[in-house]
Amino acid sequence: EDKVVQSPLSLVVHEGDTVTLNCSYEVTNFRSLLWYKQEKKAPTFLFMLTSSGIEKKSGRLSSILDKKELFSILNITATQTGDSAVYLCAGTNSGNTPLVFGKGTRLSVIA
Amino acid sequence: GAVVSQHPSWVICKSGTSVKIECRSLDFQATTMFWYRQFPKQSLMLMATSNEGSKATYEQGVEKDKFLINHASLTLSTLTVTSAHPEDSSFYICSARDSGRVWDGNTIYFGEGSWLTVV
Numbered sequence: 001e002d003k004v005v006q007s008p009l010s011l012v013v014h015e016g017d018t019v020t021l022n023c024s025y026e027v028t029n030f031r032s033l034l035w036y037k038q039e040k041k042a043p044t045f046l047f048m049l050t051s052s053g054i055e056k057k058s059g060r061l062s063s064i065l066d067k068k069e070l071f072s073i074l075n076i077t078a079t080q081t082g083d084s085a086v087y088l089c090a091g092t093n094s095g096n097t098p099l100v101f102g103k104g105t106r107l108s109v110i111a
Numbered sequence: 112g113a114v115v116s117q118h119p120s121w122v123i124c125k126s127g128t129s130v131k132i133e134c135r136s137l138d139f140q141a142t143t144m145f146w147y148r149q150f151p152k153q154s155l156m157l158m159a160t161s162n163e164g165s166k167a168t169y170e171q172g173v174e175k176d177k178f179l180i181n182h183a184s185l186t187l188s189t190l191t192v193t194s195a196h197p198e199d200s201s202f203y204i205c206s207a208r209d210s211g212r213v214w215d216g217n218t219i220y221f222g223e224g225s226w227l228t229v230v
Binding site (some may be wrong): 003004032034037040041042043044045047048088092097098100101102103104 | 115120126145152153154156157160204206216217219220221222223224
């Protein structure tokens with residue numbers, strides 16, 4: 001059965017801290033891993049990772065995929081209160097369908 | 112950015128009745144939409160892939176006669192939960208793929224979800 005496991009499930013940090021969110025996956029015919037930020041209801045896209053070892057970066061956020069060990073990490077540096085959200089990762093299969101999501105990591109950044 | 116509207120946000124229905132949830136892409140065309148279900152403290156799980164003008168593709172374990180999906184236009188997909196039972200109470204969320212753009216991960220947009228409670 002396909003599954004995606006995220007850790008930690010929740011995290012509380014102070015502004016300015018750096019955080020690392022983890023995502024491990026087992027997806028049949030795996031093609032890519034997606035990261036989303038969910039602040040209220042609709043998840044918003046952050047990254048798509050298809051190749052191993054290539055870091056993707058967007059501002060203070062970065063992510064990398066390890067296809068050998070079947071995991072990905074999402075890093076957020078110099079966290080701000082606006083980073084508070086649930087961060088979801090999802091595996092896609094060969095059809096590029098977002099197949100299964102992790103339970104998410106709830107990040108709370110306090111001033 | 113692209114918007115996907117999902118309606119209703121909350122719905123309560125009686126056991127045995129049917130309830131319809133709509134998913135609309137507001138500013139793009141979507142030949143493919145996806146329906147997910149999330150039980151409390153569980154992951155979002157793909158239920159089915161909705162294809163415009165053809166039958167939906169259901170994931171293993173999802174009853175197609177119970178969860179009717181209709182994708183009659185390029186901007187609308189509906190999920191109808193038939194003969195609802197309390198066990199169907201869940202969070203249902205749709206997403207739509209922008210048909211006009213090459214897939215690169217950021218061309219799938221999510222609705223805000225629908226909370227269904229069956230009493």
